[in-house]
Amino acid sequence: MINTHCEHRNGNGQAQRQGAAKKSEKKRPVVCPYCREHDQVIPIFYGYPSHSAFMRAERGEIYLGGSIAGPTAYYCKRDDREF
Numbered sequence: 001m002i003n004t005h006c007e008h009r010n011g012n013g014q015a016q017r018q019g020a021a022k023k024s025e026k027k028r029p030v031v032c033p034y035c036r037e038h039d040q041v042i043p044i045f046y047g048y049p050s051h052s053a054f055m056r057a058e059r060g061e062i063y064l065g066g067s068i069a070g071p072t073a074y075y076c077k078r079d080d081r082e083f
């Protein structure tokens, strides 16, 4: 059951118009510029990786880019390229 704790008891007019100001709700997948696919694109992790970051890198969820942040933010596993 949905917990609605914002009940509108304004006699006149609509009281609730929730979520009107939110814009970029949808996140478009990052597409690789080389193969134009997004299923093999993972974000590059910069900095000293924590244990969980290591685990995610092991699973291929992120790419460890090193301790110094570079200009690229994503990595395509298919092309073995950063972009």
Ligand SMILES: [Zn+2]
Residues within 6 Å of the ligand: 032, 033, 034, 035, 036, 037, 040, 076, 077, 078, 079
């Ligand atoms: Zn690619």
